Amino acid sequence: MPEPGAAPRRSPQGVPYSDLPHIVNADGLHLFCRYWEPDGPPRALVFIAHGAGEHCGPYDKIAQRLKGLSLLVFAHDHVGHGQSEGDRMIIKDFQVYIRDSLQHIDLMKSRYPDLPIFIIGHSMGGAISILTACERSSDFAGVVLIAPMVQMNPDSATPFKVFLAKVLNHMLPSLTLGSIQSKWVSRDQTEVEAYDADKLNFHGGLRVSFGIQLMGAAARIEREIPSISWPFLLLHGDADKLCDIRGSKMMYENAPSSDKGFKIYEGGYHALHNDLPEVAESVLKEVTTWITERLPDTTSPQPQ
Numbered sequence: 001m002p003e004p005g006a007a008p009r010r011s012p013q014g015v016p017y018s019d020l021p022h023i024v025n026a027d028g029l030h031l032f033c034r035y036w037e038p039d040g041p042p043r044a045l046v047f048i049a050h051g052a053g054e055h056c057g058p059y060d061k062i063a064q065r066l067k068g069l070s071l072l073v074f075a076h077d078h079v080g081h082g083q084s085e086g087d088r089m090i091i092k093d094f095q096v097y098i099r100d101s102l103q104h105i106d107l108m109k110s111r112y113p114d115l116p117i118f119i120i121g122h123s124m125g126g127a128i129s130i131l132t133a134c135e136r137s138s139d140f141a142g143v144v145l146i147a148p149m150v151q152m153n154p155d156s157a158t159p160f161k162v163f164l165a166k167v168l169n170h171m172l173p174s175l176t177l178g179s180i181q182s183k184w185v186s187r188d189q190t191e192v193e194a195y196d197a198d199k200l201n202f203h204g205g206l207r208v209s210f211g212i213q214l215m216g217a218a219a220r221i222e223r224e225i226p227s228i229s230w231p232f233l234l235l236h237g238d239a240d241k242l243c244d245i246r247g248s249k250m251m252y253e254n255a256p257s258s259d260k261g262f263k264i265y266e267g268g269y270h271a272l273h274n275d276l277p278e279v280a281e282s283v284l285k286e287v288t289t290w291i292t293e294r295l296p297d298t299t300s301p302q303p304q
């Protein structure tokens with residue numbers, strides 16, 4: 001409880017957290033949460049992990065579709081993102097994202113102990129999803145990965161650039177690398193303009209220290225892949241310029257899971273779920289079908 005008379009903690013946008021759905025993480029930071037709760041009893045829990053520089057709001061379309069199938073969807077803005085506390089796009093250790101995700105997942109599992117739980121992750125959120133599932137390898141009924149960051153793009157993260165980034169991280173950790181060119185992330189101009197106009201997104205450059213954390217996460221994932229046994233579905237565009245599809249191919253070929261799927265979208269850009277309408281709709285259908293096929297009871301509503 002806050003000290004008597006203390007000023008209320010407010011979101012970066014100035015809204016008191018007492019007025020917002022939130023959790024408080026292990027470092028005492030308030031994380032803004034979203035929940036999409038079905039009218040009737042939920043059939044499963046679905047946690048959505050968003051990517052770097054964005055927030056969980058743009059996953060409303062996916063969440064609404066899943067809610068319509070009686071699934072309870074939940075998400076939060078990661079530390080330093082959106083309406084959560086924390087310096088923008090700065091993380092002391094990538095493990096904080098995984099720890100906070102497990103905290104939120106455990107909270108929801110305590111409320112719905114008998115429901116299966118799925119994770120959906122995009123880009124860096126895909127890396128968070130993979131490492132979260134690896135920490136609880138028997139807890140998840142399935143993991144859906146939309147253009148996950150499995151490997152840093154070998155063209156942008158050459159050995160020399162990785163070495164340079166590590167040197168710079170000691171000398172100038174706040175130095176910013178390039179920023180994300182949203183026009184290369186989606187072919188849908190409406191989505192690009194919405195992303196660029198969304199003040200909850202971080203539009204600054206990506207710090208060297210953050211890039212080092214991303215590289216560290218990618219290295220952890222590469223070590224974990226040979227022991228991945230949980231069910232997963234990979235969706236990746238072969239024109240993705242941010243997270244190379246070769247990472248997804250490597251995961252699909254090397255993970256020993258007996259239940260794994262991989263759909264390649266020819267010409268697809270990075271944010272497949274917000275790419276051209278026909279691609280976004282296909283992603284919605286693939287995700288909802290894959291999850292409902294893995295629910296214990298198939299007599300309830302099926303995706304259209």
Ligand SMILES: O=C(c1ccc2nc(C3CCCCC3)oc2c1)N1CC(N2CCN(c3ncccn3)CC2)C1
Pocket residue numbers: 050051052053054122123124125149156177178179180182183185186191192195206211214242243271274
């Ligand atoms: O999580 C990421 C992400 C992952 C890996 C990255 N590597 C870099 C580079 C950047 C240059 C220096 C070296 C590292 O940036 C990354 C971002 N995300 C989530 C993705 N965003 C992109 C923008 N989005 C968007 N854009 C247009 C239309 C709709 N959404 C939302 C998703 C990117």
